[in-house]
Amino acid sequence: MDDGVLIVTAVPAEADAVRAGLVGDAVTVEPVGVGPAAAAAGTARLIALAEAAGRPYRAVLSAGIGGGFPGLAPVGSIVVATRSVAADLGAESPDGFLTLDELGFGATSAPADPALLEILRSGLPHAVTGAVLTLGTVTGTTATTLALLARHPDAVAEAMEGYGVAVAAAGAGLPFAELRAVSNPIGPRDRSAWRIGDAFAALTAAATVLGKELAG
Template sequence: MSASKVLIVTAVEAEHEAVQRGLDHHCGFDVIAGGVGLAEAAASTAIALTKDSYTAVVSAGIAGGFRAQTELGSIVVASEIWGADLGAETNEGFYDLEKLNLGCSRYQCDPLLTDKLCTSIAERGLKAQTGAILTTAAVTGTAKTAENLAVRVPEAKAEAMEGFGVAVSAQKFDVPVFEIRSISNFVGPRDRDNWKIKEALAVLEQASNGLQEVF
């Protein structure tokens, strides 16, 4: 992708600061803390895209990882960004927007750039992989919900709350969208005492340094 400016959207200020440190305030990137949740992320991204021109948008931050798929302190680069709870529950199971003929609940990320980004991050000594990252309105807090999500989306590697909102806005402006997540905890029963937030932010900082080689 030709050099211009890339918009990076985090949820909270701690993520914003970690990404900025990793980029060393490189002039080719604008980093914003867009707020927590799909709606805040979508609105903040759309506002930013009306104010300047960007060659790509990246949703970045920490996240929960699916235990069988990821490790704490690793990085997931999205191959797809899913709005995982957009749809309807039925007696036959969950119907997503596609099955309901109501729209799109997932966005495909450019596979060549996704692989390049994953490689760039791995070259910094981090464990990195590609896979689906789910966006949910509420963070999963039970083993049963985690199991249901893993069964419904076997390719899911991580769960966060903003990526799909960022993706919706980016697609409306016809700008490629990506997502990277540093794994701070496992998806499932809420156990904040064992979350590795400080460590995940340090990994996010390292991973962000790799963005400069891709965009």
């Protein structure tokens, strides 16, 4: 028996925003914790529990709010990830940051499943598309912002869970995608510029559309 799609968020407030836009029970929404480690562990647990219950998921999405790179993903916009990148997984060196790929220890980029990506793009034609960076530390300076864009020119947003969810989905052989609503511009930390309410509203609106698409 197929239990449909699993959408994981970091915190309960994000899960509530997604659920507010959904109708029916074809999509399951659960918060799994903040950061890539909690996201990977929590997602893997939910997948395993569903499989043990005989109701395996057919796809996994990471969803929630995040930061948008200025000029690329404005506050209040929806971002659909073409890939989720573990942007701070690697090593520093005198010549600059070395990714896990460059060190020869594995991959730091998880491409979105093509079929899921097409569903998200079709259902949300006005969404910004590009790489979403997964970071253990939220960016708070201009220097870090510029450094991240230099390493990942296709990046449009950042969050803290996408890559972790992608790893769990890949381990279970499930297609993966990531969706973000932009709550703040990436750069010097300024809480007065955050619009979390607007981001939650955008997340609910997106879920209203996607619930119908994903139920098919």
